[in-house]
Amino acid sequence: MSSSLLSPLLITIVPVSGLLIFLALITRPRPTRIPIKGRHVFITGGSSGIGLAIARLAAAEGARVSILARNRQRLDEARDSIRLATGVEVGIYSVDVRDAEAVARAIEVAGPIDVLICNQGVFTPQELEKQEMDEIKFIVDVNLMGTFHLIKAALPNMKRKTRETGLPSSIAIMSAQAGQVGVYGYTAYSASKFALRGLSEALQHEVIADNIFVSLIFPSDTDTPGFSEELRRRPEISKIIAASSGGMKADDVARISLNGIKAGRFSIPCNFEGTMLSIVTAGLSPQSSFMAAFLEISFAGFMRFVALCFQWNWFSSIEKWHAKNNSKQN
Ligand SMILES: NC(=O)C1=CN([C@@H]2O[C@H](COP(=O)(O)OP(=O)(O)OC[C@H]3O[C@@H](n4cnc5c(N)ncnc54)[C@H](OP(=O)(O)O)[C@@H]3O)[C@@H](O)[C@H]2O)C=CC1
Numbered sequence: 001m002s003s004s005l006l007s008p009l010l011i012t013i014v015p016v017s018g019l020l021i022f023l024a025l026i027t028r029p030r031p032t033r034i035p036i037k038g039r040h041v042f043i044t045g046g047s048s049g050i051g052l053a054i055a056r057l058a059a060a061e062g063a064r065v066s067i068l069a070r071n072r073q074r075l076d077e078a079r080d081s082i083r084l085a086t087g088v089e090v091g092i093y094s095v096d097v098r099d100a101e102a103v104a105r106a107i108e109v110a111g112p113i114d115v116l117i118c119n120q121g122v123f124t125p126q127e128l129e130k131q132e133m134d135e136i137k138f139i140v141d142v143n144l145m146g147t148f149h150l151i152k153a154a155l156p157n158m159k160r161k162t163r164e165t166g167l168p169s170s171i172a173i174m175s176a177q178a179g180q181v182g183v184y185g186y187t188a189y190s191a192s193k194f195a196l197r198g199l200s201e202a203l204q205h206e207v208i209a210d211n212i213f214v215s216l217i218f219p220s221d222t223d224t225p226g227f228s229e230e231l232r233r234r235p236e237i238s239k240i241i242a243a244s245s246g247g248m249k250a251d252d253v254a255r256i257s258l259n260g261i262k263a264g265r266f267s268i269p270c271n272f273e274g275t276m277l278s279i280v281t282a283g284l285s286p287q288s289s290f291m292a293a294f295l296e297i298s299f300a301g302f303m304r305f306v307a308l309c310f311q312w313n314w315f316s317s318i319e320k321w322h323a324k325n326n327s328k329q330n
Pocket residue numbers: 044045046047048049050051068069070071072074095096097098119120121122123142146174175176177218219220221222223224225226227
């Protein structure tokens with residue numbers, strides 16, 4: 001082979017494979033597999049939408065499943081529907097995550113957890129100026145403080161059980177794409193979901209020595225009972241911006257979430273736009289996959305360019321909408 005063909009080949013292959021090998025050596029946490037068969041999976045918000053879909057899937061894969069939510073009747077219905085679909089009897093806990101003591105009691109009764117999935121969430125979009133402080137506090141209390149209550153209550157026994165069994169465990173937290181980018185109408189919601197990222201990154205440092213892996217899941221709009229409610233209140237601009245990312249079905253989000261959890265992945269995007277968002281917002285988040293790390297490094301600059309194009313588009317929509325409304329008023 002002539003050297004004119006060989007040298008460009010060498011110039012790319014050698015550094016690329018060198019980088020891949022380097023990344024495989026340094027990415028942390030180290031790759032793992034977290035089994036769920038026969039293990040205790042505890043899912044909050046497991047009576048509806050994404051949580052219910054995860055509960056059903058985990059039960060079908062042979063996990064012992066507990067679900068927690070407020071409304072007793074919807075919990076009963078969820079238990080019946082999972083029994084019908086899988087033959088598995090799930091444990092139900094009627095608790096408000098804002099009540100730390102009630103959360104601790106439920107977790108005590110349910111027994112040590114192997115996979116804790118903090119999925120409960122409320123989302124009522126509205127412009128900050130119009131949204132009442134009570135509702136802002138409610139969103140932060142359920143989405144953020146509720147997650148603190150759950151982790152504080154579950155962690156001691158999780159650590160003990162992980163040590164005893166020698167099997168890695170997981171704490172998974174449901175964020176949203178609005179937890180990666182601030183979106184019109186979502187000041188309270190985005191704040192609560194961005195906060196979960198800080199919690200997750202810091203927590204992963206604290207629990208890695210105990211063989212516990214943290215996962216942060218970022219779904220786009222997903223067809224669920226909660227989402228149907230949300231749509232009725234969504235400001236028009238919020239709708240336009242959220243349409244940048246494709247809608248999903250709860251079963252698909254559940255499958256992707258559970259696969260990510262079992263692979264011990266830190267960031268779990270759920271669709272193509274989500275993968276782009278995860279690359280552009282990678283920052284200093286943990287990364288156990290050297291291939292994903294390679295993609296982040298390769299596309300970071302280009303994705304920032306794409307992100308700026310999206311922002312241009314969103315701000316243009318906002319400008320147009322205001323121009324239209326002002327002309328109506330005059
Ligand atoms: N659907 C979507 O478009 C998206 C959703 N997400 C996130 O996914 C998660 C699930 O959403 P989704 O399935 O759509 O929501 P749903 O509204 O369909 O279900 C929410 C679940 O959380 C429970 N829950 C709500 N508040 C509390 C509380 N205070 N204490 C205990 N349980 C509570 C609900 O039960 P009950 O009311 O009986 O308490 C229900 O089981 C949320 O965290 C949401 O932010 C993220 C991105 C997109």
